[in-house]
Amino acid sequence: MILVYVETDVSGQVQLTSAEALTFARTNAEVLTQLATSTPQLPDGGPATSRHVAEAPSGSSGRDDGVEVALVGELTEDAVGQLSRLGVSTIHHLEHPDLQSYSAAAWAQAILDIAPESGTVSASGTPRGMELMAHLAVRAGERMAANVVAVDDEGLLRQVHGGTAFERLRLDGDLQVLTVAGHACSPEEVTPTTPEIFDYELEIAEADLRTALVRTEVEATDDTSGLTQARAVVGAGRGVGSETGFGEVLELADHLGGALGVSRVVTGLGWRPHSEQVGQTGSRIAPDVYIACGISGAIQHMAGVDGAKTLIAINTDEEATMVQRADYAIIGDLHEVVGAVNEEIVRRRG
Amino acid sequence: MDILVCIKRVPDIAGTVTLNAAGTDIDESGLGHTMSSHEECAIELAIQTAAATGGAVTVLTLGPAEAVEQLRAAVAVGAHDGILVESADPGAFGPEGIAQILGDVVRDRAEQGQSFDLVLTGSDAADTGDFQVGIRLAYDLGYPVLTNIQTLSPGGEAGGPEASVGSNDGGAAAARIEARGIGPSGTEIFALDLPAVVAVQEGGVDPRYPSITGRMKAKRAPIVEYDAPEPGAGNPRIRLELPPEKTRSVTILGDGPDAAPALVDVLEEIGVIRP
Numbered sequence: 272m273i274l275v276y277v278e279t280d281v282s283g284q285v286q287l288t289s290a291e292a293l294t295f296a297r298t299n300a301e302v303l304t305q306l307a308t309s310t311p312q313l314p315d316g317g318p319a320t321s322r323h324v325a326e327a328p329s330g331s332s333g334r335d336d337g338v339e340v341a342l343v344g345e346l347t348e349d350a351v352g353q354l355s356r357l358g359v360s361t362i363h364h365l366e367h368p369d370l371q372s373y374s375a376a377a378w379a380q381a382i383l384d385i386a387p388e389s390g391t392v393s394a395s396g397t398p399r400g401m402e403l404m405a406h407l408a409v410r411a412g413e414r415m416a417a418n419v420v421a422v423d424d425e426g427l428l429r430q431v432h433g434g435t436a437f438e439r440l441r442l443d444g445d446l447q448v449l450t451v452a453g454h455a456c457s458p459e460e461v462t463p464t465t466p467e468i469f470d471y472e473l474e475i476a477e478a479d480l481r482t483a484l485v486r487t488e489v490e491a492t493d494d495t496s497g498l499t500q501a502r503a504v505v506g507a508g509r510g511v512g513s514e515t516g517f518g519e520v521l522e523l524a525d526h527l528g529g530a531l532g533v534s535r536v537v538t539g540l541g542w543r544p545h546s547e548q549v550g551q552t553g554s555r556i557a558p559d560v561y562i563a564c565g566i567s568g569a570i571q572h573m574a575g576v577d578g579a580k581t582l583i584a585i586n587t588d589e590e591a592t593m594v595q596r597a598d599y600a601i602i603g604d605l606h607e608v609v610g611a612v613n614e615e616i617v618r619r620r621g
Numbered sequence: 622m623d624i625l626v627c628i629k630r631v632p633d634i635a636g637t638v639t640l641n642a643a644g645t646d647i648d649e650s651g652l653g654h655t656m657s658s659h660e661e662c663a664i665e666l667a668i669q670t671a672a673a674t675g676g677a678v679t680v681l682t683l684g685p686a687e688a689v690e691q692l693r694a695a696v697a698v699g700a701h702d703g704i705l706v707e708s709a710d711p712g713a714f715g716p717e718g719i720a721q722i723l724g725d726v727v728r729d730r731a732e733q734g735q736s737f738d739l740v741l742t743g744s745d746a747a748d749t750g751d752f753q754v755g756i757r758l759a760y761d762l763g764y765p766v767l768t769n770i771q772t773l774s775p776g777g778e779a780g781g782p783e784a785s786v787g788s789n790d791g792g793a794a795a796a797r798i799e800a801r802g803i804g805p806s807g808t809e810i811f812a813l814d815l816p817a818v819v820a821v822q823e824g825g826v827d828p829r830y831p832s833i834t835g836r837m838k839a840k841r842a843p844i845v846e847y848d849a850p851e852p853g854a855g856n857p858r859i860r861l862e863l864p865p866e867k868t869r870s871v872t873i874l875g876d877g878p879d880a881a882p883a884l885v886d887v888l889e890e891i892g893v894i895r896p
Contacts, residue, residue: 281806373804375768398744398769398822399805405753405768409760414717414857417745417752426859431750435638436647438749439859450752482765482811485799489807503893527888528895535658538824545824546803551747552658552823560891570634581891583884584871592636594871599887603877611878615885616894 272387273300274363276341276394276403277354280496283347287500288395290357290458292451296338296393297358298459299422303391306426307447339363341382343370346468355463362468369475373399376479379406385471386411389445393419396450408448416442418452433551434574453499454557454578495546495554503529504558506549506576507537510565510586510605514542519609520564526616532556532576534566550575564605568592585609622674622775622798622815624667625730625737627681627723627758628660628695629711630688631748644860646712656691659743661828663821666773667741668699668829670798674775677701679737683711683722689844697831697839704730708849712749718855720757726847727762739798740818744768755820766818767800767811771825774799801825 273296277289296303339361340354346364354362365381382403386392392407394400396418408415418430426441430452442448498504505524511517517531524531532549533542549556551571557578564585566572573596576582584597585605594600601608632647633655639648667678680695681704682688692703706722708714714722727737740762742755752768759766775798800811802822813819831839874883888894 278805286805373809375766397805401745401752402756402768405756408753409757414715415751415753416857417750428862429750431861432632432634432638432647432748433750435634435864436640437862437864439862440857441859442857482767482813484804485810485812487804487807487809494807495803503888526895527893529893539827541827548824560888560893570636570638581887583887589873597871599872599874599884601874601876601880601884603880607878608881608884611881612884615881616888619885619889620896 272337272339272390273303274339274341274382274386274390274392276343276382276392276400277350278395278397278399279342279344279347279350283345283350285350285353285357286395286397287458288397288400288453290353291454291456292393292395292400293338293340293354293357293359294459295419295451295456296391297461298456300338302422302424303447305424306422306441307390307445337361340466341365341385343378343381351466351468352463355466356460357458358461359466360464362466364468364470365473366470367473367475369480370473372484374480374483375402375406376482377475379403380410380476380479381473383407383410384473385469386446391447391449393449393451396452400450404448404450411444411446411448413444413446413448414442416440416447416449419449420452420455433571434555434577435570453555498530498532498547498549499554499556501528501530501556502559503527504532504549504556504561504579505529506532506534506561506563506566507543507605508534508564508566508572509536509540511537511542512565512606514540516606517543519606519613522613523562523609523616526613527560529558532561534569534572563593563597564609566593568594568596622671622676622738623679623736624671624676624739624741625679625681625727626660626663626667626695626700627740627742627754628656628664628691629682629743629746629748630654630684630691631656631746638863640861640863645858646861654687654690655747656694657743657745657747658823658828659745659821662771662823662826663741663743664695664698664700665826665828666821667739669826670739670773670775676738679704679735681723681726682706683708683714683719683849685709685711692844693839693842694831696842697835698829699835700842703842703844704847705844706847706849708852710852711849712858713852713856714849715855715857716749716751716753717757718852720754720761722849723754723758724761727758729847736816738815740764740816742818742820744820744822755818759818762816762818764817765813766820767802767813768820769802769804769822770800770811770819771803771822772801773819774801
C-alpha cells in the first residue's frame with residue numbers, strides 16, 4: 272500500500288503539491304511497492320468505522336499498489352471529488368478535536384497509526400510534508416528520503432545540493448518514508464471511482480500536543496501561493512538597482528496576470544519580502560513562462576526556476592548564466608526593455 | 622538563555638558541478654566552503670535571543686578539521702565558543718547517525734557543566750537537504766521540536782504580552798519561548814517549553830556581518846574538540862548523479878528596447894498576456 276498524506280487549503284481544496292505527490296505515487300506504484308521489502312499488510316485493527324463502502328471494485332482497498340490518502344481535518348465533498356479524479360482508492364480521514372490545531376507530533380502519529388507495517392508513506396515536499404514525514408520516520412524507526420523526483424528498480428532519486436545534483440539511494444526498511452519534490456510530475460486525472468472513506472477513533476497522547484499551534488496571523492506578505500501557482504512569473508534581481516526600481520517589473524507581472532519573484536540578493540538587501548524569493552531557500556516555481564530581469568543566474572536561484580517551461584532573460588551581460596540557460600533573451604537594461612515591453616503590450620491592447 | 626547552534630560546512634557552489642571519481646559526491650576541489658543561509662539566520666537568532674536573556678551562544682559542527690573555519694565565522698559575528706566533532710567523512714553517518722552524535726555531545730557537555738536551554742539547527746543542510754536532523758536530534762534528547770521557525774520571543778506567553786527579541790525584559794532565562802514561522806495560511810505562532818530544538822528557516826532575521834573586533838576574537842575563540850565515532854552503515858546513498866545537460870540554446874531577440882515587440886510576440890504565442 273502507498274499512503275499519501277494530502278494537504279488541503281483553507282477552503283478544503285487539495286493543494287497542487289499534494290496532487291503532484293498523488294500522481295507520483297499512482298504512476299510509480301508498482302516500482303515503489305517492489306522497493307518496499309516485504310508484502311504490505313493492512314494496519315492492525317483496521318478501520319473503526321466505514322462511512323461509505325464503494326461498489327467494491329475488486330482489490331480497491333488493501334491492494335499492494337493501491338494509492339490511499341491520509342487527510343487530517345475537514346474532508347470536503349470537493350476534496351473527495353478531486354481525490355477520486357486523482358486515482359485514490361481509499362481515504363483515511365483523521366479527525367479529532369486535538370488535531371484541530373496543527374501539532375507535528377500528533378498529526379504524524381495519527382498518520383503512522385493508520386499506515387501499513389510495510390509499504391510506502393509519502394507527502395509532498397512542502398514544509399508541512401517534510402516535517403510530518405520526518406516525525407513519522409523517527410517514530411517508525413525508519414529512514415526518510417526528502418525531495419524524491421524519480422524512482423526505478425534500483426532505488427529512489429532525490430534532489431541534493433539545491434537541485435543541482437541527484438542522490439540515488441535505497442531505504443532498506445519495512446516502511447519507505449519519503450517526500451516528493453515540488454513539480455517532480457504534473458497532476459494527472461484518471462477515470463474517477465468512488466473512494467472508500469474510513470473514519471477512526473483516534474487516541475492522541477498529551478505529550479504529542481506540547482508544541483501545538485497557538486494561533487495564526489494572516490498577512491498578505493506571507494502568502495506564496497500566488498507565486499507558486501502563477502502561469503507567468505517575472506523575476507527581478509540585483510539589476511533592478513534599488514528598492515524603488517520595481518515599477519516596470521511589477522507592471523509586467525500585472526499585464527501577464529502573474530506574480531513577481533525575486534532573487535536572494537533582493538530579499539537580502541531588504542528590497543522585497545522573503546515570501547517573494549525564488550530558489551533553493553525560497554519558492555520553487557514551474558510557470559509556463561519565467562522572465563528573469565537583471566538576474567545573473569546563481570545556481571541556488573536556477574534550482575528554483577528549472578521547472579519553467581519557457582525561460583526568458585533580460586540582462587545587460589550576454590555571458591550571464593541566466594542568458595545562456597534561457598530560451599529567449601534580450602540584451603539590455605531591464606528598466607528600458609521592460610518599460611518598452613509594457614508599452615508594446617498596452618499599444619497592442621489598443 | 623544558553624543556546625547551541627548546529628551548523629554544517631558545505632561546498633559553496635557557484636558554477637557547474639562535477640562529481641568525484643567514485644561518483645559518490647561532488648568534486649569539492651577548487652570550491653570554497655560556507656554554511657547554509659538557514660544556519661546563518663539560526664546564528665543571528667541565537668545571538669539576539671541570548672543577548673535579550675543574558676546567555677551565551679555555542680556553535681557545534683560535525684565535520685573535517687577545516688570546519689573550524691565555519692565555527693570561527695560564527696564566533697566572528699557574536700557566538701561565544703565552538704565545538705568541533707572531527708570526522709574526515711561526516712556524510713557517512715547519514716541523518717540518523719549525525720543526530721545521534723549531536724545528541725551525545727549535548728549530553729556530554731551537560732555532564733561537563735555546559736547545558737543548553739535551546740538547540741537550533743537550520744531547516745535543512747545546503748548539500749544533503751535531508752530536512753530531518755533537527756527533528757531526529759529532538760527525539761534523541763527527548764525535547765519538543767519546531768521546524769520552519771523564523772523568529773523567537775523569549776518568555777512570550779501564548780496570547781499574552783510579548784517580549785520580542787531586542788527588548789531586554791530583565792535577563793532571566795525563560796522557561797518558555799514564543800516561536801513564529803510562515804505556515805500554509807499565514808504566520809504561525811507556537812509556544813515552546815524549554816529545553817527544546819528549533820529548526821530555523823531563512824527570512825525572519827538578517828544575519829549580521831562580522832566586525833573587526835569580532836574577527837580578532839574569532840581567532841582566539843575557544844574550540845572544544847571531540848573525535849567522531851567510526852561511521853557504520855549510516856548512509857543509504859548509492860551514488861550521485863547529475864541532471865542531463867540542457868540542450869536548448871538561447872535565441873537572442875535583440876538588443877535594448879527595440880527588441881520589445883519580439884518579446885511580446887513570444888508572450889502572445891505562449892498565451893500569457895491578459896486581454
